Amino acid sequence: MKFSCEKYSLQNACTIAARAAAAKSPIPALEGLLIKAGADVSVTGFDLKKGIKTNIGADVAQLGSIVVNARLFGEIIRKLPDGIVTITTDNLTVNVRCGKSDFNIMGISAEDYPELPEVDHEDDIVLQEKNLRSMIGQTLFAVSDNEARPIYTGALFDAESESITMVAVDGYRLARRTEKLAEKHEQPCRFIVPGSALGDVERICEDVDDPVRIAVGSKHISFFIRETVLVTRRIEGEFLNYKKSIPDSFRHELKISRAEFMSVIDRVSLIINEKNSSPVRLIIDDGVIRCTCATPIGKAEDVCLCKGSGEGLEIGFNDRYLMDALKNAAKDELLFCLNTASAPSILKAADGSDGFTYMILPVRLRANG
Secondary structure (H helix, E strand, O other), rough: EEEEHHHHHHHHHHHHHOOOOOOOOOOOHHHHHEEOOOOOOOEEEEEEEEEEEEEOOOOEEEHHHHHHHHHHHHHHHHOOOOOOEEEEEEEEEEEEEEEOEEEEOOOEEEHHHHOOOOOOOOOEEEEEEHHHHHHHHHHHHHOOOOOOOHHHEEEEEEEEEOEEEEEOOOOEEEEEEEEEEEOOOOOOOEEEHHHHHHHHHHHOOOOOOOOEEEEEEEOOOEEEOEEEEEEEEEEOOOOOOOOHHHOOOOOOEEEEEEEHHHHHHHHHHHHHHOOOOOOOEEEEEEEEEEEEEEOEEEEEEEEEEEEEEEEEEEEEEHHHHHHHHHHOOOEEEEEEEEHHHHHHHEHHHHHHHHOEEEEEOOEOOOOOO
């Protein structure tokens, strides 16, 4: 095998594909990247659960393939001078040359590298790349990391004829985001994608209008993003009925400035740490939200102005869950919708757009808090 290409292109491809390479594996090839030179050059990472394959343009002088250690090869390419990189193999020896830099490292036979799973295309969904990136960015934080309930370690995609909704839930909060599809979809389609794979999809996606195709199979999902394809297993199981879980009527609807509310919550939570945990207490009156927090470290108080009244409602929240929702909301003005001190509360856009909704469960407050 022999090919030449721009250093930046190869570095970028290695960075993308290495996200799917195994950090440690009893199969050495899985810790590597499969580099294959054909009509163009492809770089593949695969840990048996998730695979990423990306193509780059190159001047291919000799066809072939080799597996190289992902960490070592990636570091070599990253630290090469800018310019044209030439990769040559002689049996299992890989030569990397760029300018005056020259490396020879040992590779692994490509025959030892497993094939990426084929996705039996039961359905195809198309949406804009920037929209998929935004959807993931606004919901991924609510994906559970509790392996005892594996169904919630992924996010639900619920596609209808003209829109697709992404939902993540971890038992304490729920994030929902809806976007229009780039192409009309005939049949309703629901599938659950592991959160770890979605994090990689978000990193691969850019803020562009290019279409992303999601191929839905019976066991795997493929994301086709420009020159890159990511394949991941589906998570099977019964996901929360989010449509019935999100309340649709409220006693109190407060219009708040996202930036001001974030600043207030950030300040009062300064006295919270891992050893001294306590909820942020909100006392909501006419036009004002009084925020307090008390821990063994001390007590903090601050005020956020709002439009509307909570009629003295006193409610508590985990500060991190509240901040996560505020950080990921895309609008400057939000509606903070509440019923009682024990009922789920909602944050959504104040302008009436229904693109995103965050549901947060309150924390039980002590009487002397």
